[in-house]
Amino acid sequence: MLLACWRNFVYILDHKLNVLIECWKEGLYIQGIIHDLSKFSPKEFFPYARKFFLNQELSKEDEMKWKYAWLHHQNQNKHHWEYWVVDPIDKQALPMPRKYLVEMVCDWRSFSRKWGRKVKKSNLNPSDSIVLHADTQRELEILLMKKMKINTT
Known part of the structure; x- marks a missing residue:
């Protein structure tokens, strides 16, 4: 152990x-x-x-x-x-503050870094199993459409 x-x-x-x-x-x-x-x-x-x-x-x-x-x-x-999920069955979530959303994307990017692959937007596309508030989903899509340079201000 x-x-x-x-x-x-x-x-x-x-x-x-x-x-x-x-x-x-x-x-x-x-x-x-x-x-x-x-x-x-x-x-x-x-x-x-x-x-x-x-x-x-x-x-x-x-x-x-x-x-x-x-x-x-x-x-x-x-x-x-x-x-941020309050009801997984009805797929309801609270809006995710931007700084945590950006940190989530950084976390995802880190796994690509770990395995030596260049990060591509296609590597970061959320699946249907991810439950996000509609505003958070839109913000995530915007972040992923940008060339992965995310401004937190």
């Missing part, structure tokens, strides 16, 4: 660095620094380490702990669209 924890720690730092780079480009300095700090909390850190870095099948109990960790992560981080 110690090796799994180490690998998770290194992964989180790498992810945070990639998001910081993307947020820095957009003037989101503080958000880039504090992005995903909840991943270091015991509620998230250990279940993630077991799920992704232990290299063994999870027990039902550990799988449930990971699901709680993922839910905790979404509910603690405003850059996740799930944070």
